[in-house]
Amino acid sequence: xxxxxxxxxxxxxxxxxxxxxxxxxxxxxxxxxxxxxxxxxxxxxxxxxxxxxxxxxxxxxxxxxxxxxxxxxxxxxxxxxxxxxxxxxxxxxxxxxxxxxxxxxxxxxxxxxxxxxxxxxxxxxxxxxxxxxxxxxxxxxxxxxxxxxxxxxxxxxxxxxxxxxxxxxxxxxxxxxxxxxxxxxxxxxxxxxxxxxxxxxxxxxxxxxxxxxxxxxxxxxxxxxxxxxxxxxxxxxxxxxxxxxxxxxxxxxxxxxxxxxxxxxxxxxxxxxxxxxxxxxxxxxxxxxxxxxxxxxxxxxxxxxxxxxxxxxxxxxxxxxxxxxxxxxxxxxxxxxxxxxxxxxxxxxxxxxxxxxxxxxxxxxxxxxxxxxxxxxxxxxxxxxxxxxxxxxxxxxxxxxxxxxxxxxxxxxxxxxxxxxxxxxxxxxxxxxxxxxxx
Amino acid sequence: xxxxxxxxxxxxxxxxxxxxxxxxxxxxxxxxxxxxxxxxxxxxxxxxxxxxxxxxxxxxxxxxxxxxxxxxxxxxxxxxxxxxxxxxxxxxxxxxxxxx
Numbered sequence: 001x002x003x004x005x006x007x008x009x010x011x012x013x014x015x016x017x018x019x020x021x022x023x024x025x026x027x028x029x030x031x032x033x034x035x036x037x038x039x040x041x042x043x044x045x046x047x048x049x050x051x052x053x054x055x056x057x058x059x060x061x062x063x064x065x066x067x068x069x070x071x072x073x074x075x076x077x078x079x080x081x082x083x084x085x086x087x088x089x090x091x092x093x094x095x096x097x098x099x100x101x102x103x104x105x106x107x108x109x110x111x112x113x114x115x116x117x118x119x120x121x122x123x124x125x126x127x128x129x130x131x132x133x134x135x136x137x138x139x140x141x142x143x144x145x146x147x148x149x150x151x152x153x154x155x156x157x158x159x160x161x162x163x164x165x166x167x168x169x170x171x172x173x174x175x176x177x178x179x180x181x182x183x184x185x186x187x188x189x190x191x192x193x194x195x196x197x198x199x200x201x202x203x204x205x206x207x208x209x210x211x212x213x214x215x216x217x218x219x220x221x222x223x224x225x226x227x228x229x230x231x232x233x234x235x236x237x238x239x240x241x242x243x244x245x246x247x248x249x250x251x252x253x254x255x256x257x258x259x260x261x262x263x264x265x266x267x268x269x270x271x272x273x274x275x276x277x278x279x280x281x282x283x284x285x286x287x288x289x290x291x292x293x294x295x296x297x298x299x300x301x302x303x304x305x306x307x308x309x310x311x312x313x314x315x316x317x318x319x320x321x322x323x324x325x326x327x328x329x330x331x332x333x334x335x336x337x338x339x340x341x342x343x344x345x346x347x348x349x350x351x352x353x354x355x356x357x358x359x360x361x362x363x364x365x366x367x368x369x370x371x372x373x374x375x376x377x378x379x380x381x382x383x384x385x386x387x388x389x390x391x392x393x394x395x396x397x398x399x400x401x402x403x404x405x406x407x408x409x410x411x412x413x414x415x416x417x418x419x420x421x422x423x424x425x426x427x428x429x430x431x432x433x434x435x436x437x438x439x
Numbered sequence: 440x441x442x443x444x445x446x447x448x449x450x451x452x453x454x455x456x457x458x459x460x461x462x463x464x465x466x467x468x469x470x471x472x473x474x475x476x477x478x479x480x481x482x483x484x485x486x487x488x489x490x491x492x493x494x495x496x497x498x499x500x501x502x503x504x505x506x507x508x509x510x511x512x513x514x515x516x517x518x519x520x521x522x523x524x525x526x527x528x529x530x531x532x533x534x535x536x537x538x539x
Contacts, residue, residue: 266534286534287527305490307525328526 063105063423070419072117073399078125078406082108084132086118087421092132094149113140113151120164125406126171133162133176139186141174141195154195156184164209168216172238175200175219177207183221185233185254200231200255211271211280215242217249218258220280222268228282228290230259245278245294263290263301266310269326274316275409279336281322283314289324289334291341302341306332313400317431318410318439323347325397325416329389331426333434345434347426348391395420410439458539462506465499469516470509481519490528496520497528498539 065071069088076083076098083098092111097104114134123130130149133139137158140151156162160179167174173187176197181204184197205225212219212233219233232252234241241250252258266285273280280292287306292299311326322341325331331347396419403413403425412428431437472480484492497520503513521529 265531265536285530287530305494305527305531307527309526310530 063425064421065417065423066421068421070395070421071398071417071423073120074401074415074417074423075121075123075130076401076403076415077123078128080403080405083423084111084121084123084130085417085423086121086132088117088419090114090116090118090134090136092118092121092130109149111140111142111149111151113153114138116161119162120166122165122167122174124167124171126167126169129167129171131165131167131174133165135161137161137178139165139174139176152194154186154197156186156197157199158182158184160206163207166210166212168212168233169214170216172216173233173235175210175212175233177210177221179206181205181207181223183207183210183219183231185219185235187235187238198235198254200233202229202231202255202257208268209270211273213244213273214275214277215244215249217242218244218277220271220273220282222271222282224267226262226264226266226268226284228261228264228268228271228280228292229257230280232256232258259292259299261290261292261299261301263303264288269310269312270314272314272316272322274319276319279316279319281314281316281324283311283324283326285310287311289314289322289332289341291322291334291336293339304334304341304343306343308332312396312398313416315400315402315411315414317412317414321437321439323400323414325400327396329391329393329395329397329418331397331400331416333431333437335437344436347430347434348393349433350390392424393418393420393422412439462499462502462539466503466509469499469503470512474515477515477519478523481516481523485523490524493520493524494528494531495539497524498532498535501529501532502539 065085066087072086072088074083074085080099082094082096084092084094086092090112093107094109094111095105096108097106111130111132114132114136116135118132118134121130121132128144130142131139132142137156137160139154139156139162141154142149142151156176156178158178158180162176162178164177165174173185175183175185177183181201183200183203185200186195186197189196200219203221203223203225205223207221207223209222210219217232217234217239219231220228221231222228232249232254234249234252234254239249241248261282264282264284264286265288269283269285271280271282278294281289283289287308287310289304289306289311291302308328309326311324311332313326314322314324316322320336322334323331324334333344333347334341335344393416397416398419399417401415402411403415404411412431413426415423415425417423431439481493484496500513500517500520503509
């Protein structure tokens, strides 16, 4: 069994070496991968068999959805058996058996209502509805009835692309981040059977992302005017006023600007709230991660500058642990120890055997080929492999979603999807590899 | 000397003459360091002083490269800085609106 496993690994290594040189052009590498469809299916099955014989192989499940196009966004169903994926097109595809290996995925539904690329999908565990928003300035709410998904358009009244959409935790509203410098917050009006929007203005530039406070009444937004803001999204007919760290939400009006943070030198790419709602994190395009804690009554901001390229998405795994992923292909973990945040490490660690493809090609042919292709494409003289793509993701990570059951307080497994067409589910065993991590 | 020159960059200053003089001083300090010392200086900057100085260093490197002065030396410094501090300072040099 171990010989079979190592044979599978060396087969993967050679496949990696073939696809390796086309690192910059994801399309070119993907085309080669897609071209060998039947062969890759066989290799995938061999990989699956080898996986069964290896000890802790179930740590990371790598599913290559469509290497040609890259994944723009994805969302899991509440029972994690289905996944809605946008493969850089205007259609959203729902796959069944998503919690198993990719070879078992069945394409179940295709949601086609948009005209331009779908920029975000969210699937609410409360009422099992999907909301999708797209660059065509529309958002649709999809309801599952009698075996199909039916779309109902939400009237957003924006005249620019929609970039991000999120359901509120209680499922009654959703907020859309748009390039029109406004955030429409939509709720359902039963009288006319449609989703009607109220606008949050006061942004000076494109809003890149939105995040709901766990109480569903506060909304944090990140914008390309370098600021992160917190608004009240209290709608009189729908919400009941609650006490948050900002006081009674019933006292605020919809669209009131409660806080504004300027600690960022670049566009604010993503915003996230901690599960208890007492901490806010936002990441900027200047490779920084900023944490705002409301613990003492007045907000305190802590900025951490990262070594690597900027991140695109940030997410709280628990009140003290944050994961951020983006252009450096590798999720980063930040932890709050006794009041101050610090960078713990990357999730994908070199040579830890987690990827399996981390080893260089040992056969003479592949190493000679690598040497010449490195000379041509990168001007390097040595094949020391330090630039090889040893991370699981080979292109920027575009989306990050929790994989644990929706009601769990601490998330110890999550999924990332990237422009390389891969969907990687990170499990607790991988989190354990980051030293010093306490969830 | 490099560390002292990098301590107070005139970020956000509107006076172009001040910025030019500061750049001259920093670039002089950088070029007077011999090749073997580059790695040591950068390591010292990164570990002992704050990493913000590495950010400033990379900003000056790019400014010097843009002005086409001392390019060979600056490229060596660039390689050493990226080895030590990663690509973060480069991104910050590109996105920071307060230029050196």
